[in-house]
Amino acid sequence: MTKEPMTQFGHSKLKNELNDLKKVQRPETVEEIDIARSHGDLKENAEYHAAREKLRFIESRIAELSDLLVNSQLVDPSSYAHDKVRFGSTVELENLVTEEKAVYTIVGKTESNPDVGLISFHTPLARGLMGKEEGDEVVIALPSGKVEYEILEVAYKKIDFKE
Numbered sequence: 001m002t003k004e005p006m007t008q009f010g011h012s013k014l015k016n017e018l019n020d021l022k023k024v025q026r027p028e029t030v031e032e033i034d035i036a037r038s039h040g041d042l043k044e045n046a047e048y049h050a051a052r053e054k055l056r057f058i059e060s061r062i063a064e065l066s067d068l069l070v071n072s073q074l075v076d077p078s079s080y081a082h083d084k085v086r087f088g089s090t091v092e093l094e095n096l097v098t099e100e101k102a103v104y105t106i107v108g109k110t111e112s113n114p115d116v117g118l119i120s121f122h123t124p125l126a127r128g129l130m131g132k133e134e135g136d137e138v139v140i141a142l143p144s145g146k147v148e149y150e151i152l153e154v155a156y157k158k159i160d161f162k163e
Contacts, residue, residue, distance in 0.1 A: 003071055003072060003073035004068070004071055004072050004073065004108055004109065004110070005072075005073050005075045005087050005108050005121070006072040006073065006074060006075065006107075006108040006110065006111065007074075007075060007076075007077060007088060007107055007108065007111060007159060008074065008076065009107075009111065009158075009159040010107060010108055010110055010111030011069070011072060011074055013111070014065055014068055014069055014072075014110065015069065017061075017065060018062065018065040018066065018069065021058055021061055021062050021065070022062060025058055026055070026058050026059075026062070029051055029054050029055045029058060030055065032047070032051040032054070033048065033051040033052060033055065035047075036048035036050075036051050068110055072108070072110075075087055075088060076088075077089065077156050078156055078158065082154050082155055082156045083133065083154070084131050084132060084133050084154065085106065085129040085130050085131060085132050085133075085151070085154050086106070086130065086131075087106055087107075087108075087121055088105070088106060088107070088156060089105070089106055089154050089155070089156065090103060090104070090105045090153075090154075090155050090156065090157040091103070091104050091105075091106070091129055091151060091153070091154055092151070092152040092153040093129075093149045093150070093151060093152065094149060094150045094152055095147060095148070095149055096137065096148040096149060096150055097147070097148060101152070102117075103117055104117050104118070104119045104125070104126075105117055105118050105119070105157065105159060106119060106120075106121050106126045106129070106130075107119070107120065107121070107159070108120065108121065109121075109122050111159075118159070124140060124141060124142050124143070125140055125142060128140035128141070129149075129151070132151055132154075133151065133154065134151055134152065134153055134154050135150070135151065136150070136151045137149070137150050137151075138151070
């Protein structure tokens with residue numbers, strides 16, 4: 001299996017969630033199960049069944065996060081030049097038809113959150129921008145159709161906000 005690139009921001013976010021699930025949520029849920037079990041008949045005990053379902057979800061998420069972290073490759077975008085669009089680059093674009101400007105940072109798929117400007121390097125937009133430089137005009141085939149952009153700026157900007 002190929003390693004999935006990830007920034008320190010994304011890696012820390014996943015590790016923190018995994019730690020919370022293992023050390024806080026799972027023990028609390030096990031305690032909820034014990035309390036619900038003490039209420040008697042398990043067949044008709046909604047609290048018990050809800051807690052067991054919650055524990056199954058937590059265990060599933062722990063496995064998923066563990067797998068993501070094992071198969072991740074930590075990439076430090078600050079360690080290389082951003083003279084071209086690369087993984088970790090923050091790119092300012094202008095739509096040449098509508099003249100709308102947008103800023104995106106290219107990250108790994110698990111870190112992606114388009115609402116705050118974080119796009120996966122797997123997206124058509126990111127793939128179309130990779131390797132391009134400031135001043136380049138590119139036509140990118142998006143699900144909504146072809147869009148022509150001008151790259152106004154390519155830089156590295158540390159991701160340090162909370163989602």
